[in-house]
Amino acid sequence: MFDSSSTPSPPSKRRRLPKPVWAGWNDDKLLDVRICDLAVSIKGTPLERRIVEVNQELAERGINFRAHFWLADDWFTPDGV
Numbered sequence: 191m192f193d194s195s196s197t198p199s200p201p202s203k204r205r206r207l208p209k210p211v212w213a214g215w216n217d218d219k220l221l222d223v224r225i226c227d228l229a230v231s232i233k234g235t236p237l238e239r240r241i242v243e244v245n246q247e248l249a250e251r252g253i254n255f256r257a258h259f260w261l262a263d264d265w266f267t268p269d270g271v
Contacts, residue, residue, distance in 0.1 A: 207234065225263045232259060 212220060212228055232238050241259050248255060258271050 225261065230261055232261060 210229065212223065215223075232241065245256065260268070
């Protein structure tokens with residue numbers, strides 16, 4: 191549910207990550223590369239902070255569910271998760 195009384199988080203004051211070499215590639219070139227070869231990661235990105243926020247909000251509400259997070263090029267759940 192959306193809480194209209196909440197205020198947006200202020201922008202992060204972290205230093206910006208350098209753009210990866212593939213950031214300027216055209217779509218055709220990117221589509222020829224496997225995601226595992228792009229060296230993308232959750233760690234150190236705005237996505238990491240959002241994951242922390244989700245887990246904190248769940249804990250604050252007494253919800254014991256903990257989601258798993260990963261990067262992928264398809265919808266799936268790894269074996270054993």
